[in-house]
Amino acid sequence: MDSRLEAVRNTVLARNPGEKEFHQAVTEVFESLGPVHDRHPEFLEGAVLERLCEPERQIIFRVPWTDDSGCVHVNRGFRVEFNSALGPYKGGLRFHPSVYLGIVKFLGFEQIFKNALTGMPIGGGKGGSDFDPRGRSDAEIMRFCQSFMTELYRHIGEYTDVPAGDIGVGGREIGFLFGQYKRITNRYESGVLTGKGISWGGSLVRPEATGYGTVIFAQEMLKSRGASFDGQRVVVSGSGNVAINAIAKAQSLGATVVACSDSAGYIVDEAGIDVELLRRIKEVERARLTEYALRRPGSSYVAGGSVWDVNGTVALPCATQNELDGDAAAKLVSNGLIAVAEGANMPSTRSAVAVFQEAGVLFGPGKAANAGGVATSALEMQQNASRDSWSFEHTEQRLTEIMVGIHDRCAATAEEYGSPGNYVVGANIGGFVKVADAMLAQGLI
Ligand SMILES: NC(=O)C1=CN([C@@H]2O[C@H](COP(=O)(O)OP(=O)(O)OC[C@H]3O[C@@H](n4cnc5c(N)ncnc54)[C@H](O)[C@@H]3O)[C@@H](O)[C@H]2O)C=CC1
Numbered sequence: 001m002d003s004r005l006e007a008v009r010n011t012v013l014a015r016n017p018g019e020k021e022f023h024q025a026v027t028e029v030f031e032s033l034g035p036v037h038d039r040h041p042e043f044l045e046g047a048v049l050e051r052l053c054e055p056e057r058q059i060i061f062r063v064p065w066t067d068d069s070g071c072v073h074v075n076r077g078f079r080v081e082f083n084s085a086l087g088p089y090k091g092g093l094r095f096h097p098s099v100y101l102g103i104v105k106f107l108g109f110e111q112i113f114k115n116a117l118t119g120m121p122i123g124g125g126k127g128g129s130d131f132d133p134r135g136r137s138d139a140e141i142m143r144f145c146q147s148f149m150t151e152l153y154r155h156i157g158e159y160t161d162v163p164a165g166d167i168g169v170g171g172r173e174i175g176f177l178f179g180q181y182k183r184i185t186n187r188y189e190s191g192v193l194t195g196k197g198i199s200w201g202g203s204l205v206r207p208e209a210t211g212y213g214t215v216i217f218a219q220e221m222l223k224s225r226g227a228s229f230d231g232q233r234v235v236v237s238g239s240g241n242v243a244i245n246a247i248a249k250a251q252s253l254g255a256t257v258v259a260c261s262d263s264a265g266y267i268v269d270e271a272g273i274d275v276e277l278l279r280r281i282k283e284v285e286r287a288r289l290t291e292y293a294l295r296r297p298g299s300s301y302v303a304g305g306s307v308w309d310v311n312g313t314v315a316l317p318c319a320t321q322n323e324l325d326g327d328a329a330a331k332l333v334s335n336g337l338i339a340v341a342e343g344a345n346m347p348s349t350r351s352a353v354a355v356f357q358e359a360g361v362l363f364g365p366g367k368a369a370n371a372g373g374v375a376t377s378a379l380e381m382q383q384n385a386s387r388d389s390w391s392f393e394h395t396e397q398r399l400t401e402i403m404v405g406i407h408d409r410c411a412a413t414a415e416e417y418g419s420p421g422n423y424v425v426g427a428n429i430g431g432f433v434k435v436a437d438a439m440l441a442q443g444l445i
């Protein structure tokens, strides 16, 4: 790493002790930015990096709620409003027991660059809670969401901060959160949240957008080498919103997706995953992945282990951070992998990324490859602002144009800064320069 940037990075790490995922995200971005600072000394003079790494605002709050038996629980809620140079803070909410400040900050930091890459007017933020939704009834989820929003409402708004979903937060939770916001404020402020239901201000394609966008990005990478999804053997991790829609899109382009996972194990289905069955099991019944193998002849469930043991030519990690390490990467490479696109945020460890890049595998980092979700959230905000509702075809066309644009911008930026084919460099520099220019233009704030 460039020594000027290393000094800033070390200060950031020392100021934020124990936040290892945030440290990892910061380090990975800084490693790309040396050439930019050679060309733009004004970024150093303006302390852009120091400011960028310090969130504009961090909110931590108590979330008390009662379970169905009347027992009181207390969770912790977070919203990190990281950077508003390009627009209102924008980013999802994660409900998962692993959530703490370091996770929310890594996600919020990544979101700044991702949102800049979309070309839409959105800043970066992220939030969530250490609440574990697993096994909770609808009534418990509703009470938790209502309590969470009873504090969060005073910090968000169409022009301030616009949350959405992430792990553990989907359409059901956004509904409960929106209802409580409306009740407290007495305002039907559609643009305050995205990922809403289609009959009350949501956008068609938003549920599919992250998974579809990841595959569109991967398809563009494959095209750069004269290949396509047609005939590829694809391995996906996760079985949530992003994974299911990535599977659907990859198979619609002629690939066979042979495996996907949850936190307890994975399924293998050599005939290609039956997406409608998977959707029913995960999204309607909210059951475990084991159900899939019980109902689908010819498929099998492997308890524990790693889905990356299954060989494929394309890998789409769509579960969670640091789920694919250097050993798994080496195994995938030796099994014939040609491309990886990250549907999840930072699913590959730094050593995994190094293995892929050294082997010449096409590698699309999450902040570029999974930007279709937040981009379609911005399209939802546009529809809300104009009290309009677009067709599926029109919205999907916009998503496709945005993803192709992100791919091309990353490729062109990597080339311009001397790292042709390196989408990590392209995404980090492309996102950074846009935000840094806006920050300098807006003065010392
Ligand atoms: N929902 C969205 O629009 C966006 C989501 N993402 C990222 O995509 C990833 C997945 O999010 P969603 O699909 O929305 O969440 P989700 O809650 O719908 O699904 C998460 C899935 O990951 C699995 N999972 C969690 N930990 C795991 C582990 N250790 N090993 C294997 N599987 C594990 C869960 O079983 C579940 O199937 C996250 O990294 C999220 O930050 C990124 C951009 C947008």
Ligand SMILES: O=C(O)CCC(=O)C(=O)O
Binding pocket: 090, 091, 092, 093, 114, 162, 163, 164, 165, 166, 194, 345, 370, 371, 373, 374, 375, 377
């Ligand atoms: O749609 C959004 O606002 C947030 C999506 C998100 O959380 C992400 O891109 O990681």
